[in-house]
Amino acid sequence: MAARARRILILGGTAEGRALASLLSAVPGVTAISSLAGRTKEPLMPEGETRSGGFGGVAGLAAYLREKAVDLVADATHPFAARISTNAATACAQTGVPYLRLERPAWEQLDGDDWHKVGDSAAAAAALDSGARVLAAVGGGELDPFLARGDIFLVARMIEPPQAPVPANCEIVLARPPFALEEELELMREKSITVLVAKNSGGAGYAKLVAARMLKVPVVMIARPPKPAAPMAATAEGMRNLILASR
Numbered sequence: 001m002a003a004r005a006r007r008i009l010i011l012g013g014t015a016e017g018r019a020l021a022s023l024l025s026a027v028p029g030v031t032a033i034s035s036l037a038g039r040t041k042e043p044l045m046p047e048g049e050t051r052s053g054g055f056g057g058v059a060g061l062a063a064y065l066r067e068k069a070v071d072l073v074a075d076a077t078h079p080f081a082a083r084i085s086t087n088a089a090t091a092c093a094q095t096g097v098p099y100l101r102l103e104r105p106a107w108e109q110l111d112g113d114d115w116h117k118v119g120d121s122a123a124a125a126a127a128l129d130s131g132a133r134v135l136a137a138v139g140g141g142e143l144d145p146f147l148a149r150g151d152i153f154l155v156a157r158m159i160e161p162p163q164a165p166v167p168a169n170c171e172i173v174l175a176r177p178p179f180a181l182e183e184e185l186e187l188m189r190e191k192s193i194t195v196l197v198a199k200n201s202g203g204a205g206y207a208k209l210v211a212a213r214m215l216k217v218p219v220v221m222i223a224r225p226p227k228p229a230a231p232m233a234a235t236a237e238g239m240r241n242l243i244l245a246s247r
């Protein structure tokens, strides 16, 4: 009798998650299911089986792992998606399912960078000078502390328009990443940006930091939230190898 396919749950929502799904789809005897949070109306879909929407906390995820007979969870969520990672590590510990994490390396400050490191969005908003023209490279759900600063002008880039109207001191630029260096330079020049607020996501969004360095625009850099300890890989290929070695 043929052995049952090994079932891998990929927690995705990132380019690395999609790359891992493609790599695993080429491995015989492996079935990968990619899970998306379901926030983006038209997400880029990974190859293979997918599901969408929250699991319902730790209990919901633990039930899902049992019901779907998941053999391993590969957490490829964004470095700033802390809740799902904590939930996944806990649900895996409860169900005895191995939990591995794919995490792209954080960006490092280089010569010529003027970075002001802060712990979260609220601290980033508090660090801005009155009168600043801010490019806020944060998610649409994280704008509130910046919108609360009536003494700054905010340019916020989003994939989809915000649900609620934004105040007059905020301009929404609709665009889907990744952005080339030329696009970043043009946006910062065109909007007369005096400060960039960025999350230390790592990966393909680095062009905005190069643009800031070139234009001598200071950066308020939000540090990553802590994530649970786990066997880690930094790339999709590394994670595929870790998964295959963990048999």
Ligand code: NAP
Pocket (backbone or CB within 6 Å): 011, 012, 013, 014, 035, 036, 037, 039, 052, 053, 054, 055, 056, 057, 058, 060, 061, 076, 077, 078, 080, 081, 082, 083, 084, 085, 087, 139, 199
């Ligand atoms: P979060 O705060 O860590 O998670 C909040 C809740 O959303 C989780 O408790 C879970 O709901 C649900 N969820 C999150 N990721 C999920 C997934 N891959 N599959 C199923 N449910 C998921 O996450 P977030 O920061 O809002 O990010 C949401 C998604 O967007 C993630 O998949 C992440 O990879 C992606 N993303 C996030 C960022 C960012 O800056 N945060 C940037 C780019 C992409 P339940 O408790 O109901 O299970």
